[in-house]
Amino acid sequence: EIVMTQSPATLSVSPGERATLSCRASQSVSGNLAWYQQKPGQAPRLLMYGASIRATGVPARFSGSGSGTEFTLTISSLQSEDFALYYCQQYDNWPPATFGQGTRLEIK
């Protein structure tokens, strides 16, 4: 099973600043990596897939990069609604689908 590791566990950033979240796979997943956003009390929402393709309706301030084992989600100018939990997920070797443990993005 491919293990996904996200860092940091918590990221404190001020509104308007840039946030960079990392995700590492225990073996190559090529570009088969998705990112999800989850707000308190809500279901996860698909943000990115194919490592860098924004899902429908996702603002352009969200961008993804990486391939193989190292991936990054960048939010260029944080808005209040962006403070949430973020999960990465590999789908190169599915099933099983495996998720990272999450990064909590909080207001500094």
Add this chain to the structure above:
Amino acid sequence: EVQLVESGGGLVKPGGSLRLSCAASGFTFSSYTMNWVRQAPGKGLEWVSSITSSSSYTYYADSLKGRFTISRDNAKNSLHLQVNNLRAEDTAVYYCARIVPRGIFDFWGQGTLVTVSS
């Protein structure tokens, strides 16, 4: 509009059983592989099980095999998860999620809470 609405959660004693359901609408349910993903309180996401569009194949997390059974009724646009011999560690919100080819969860329901406690 795609909608997934889970039901069937609740408080159950260790060793008990539940049948979770997910009602789907707004898309051609019979064309999609469907899934259950769970989230224990304060924890991350854990894939539980998947079933292909015509029920030809089912998949389970290794740790859950034998206790959980996924099924679907395409005529009724519904997905089910039979959960048996429940343990405290099964306490979680159980989400129904649609998957598009290659394993991307593109739509999720709001979840149903299962609490296992004596």
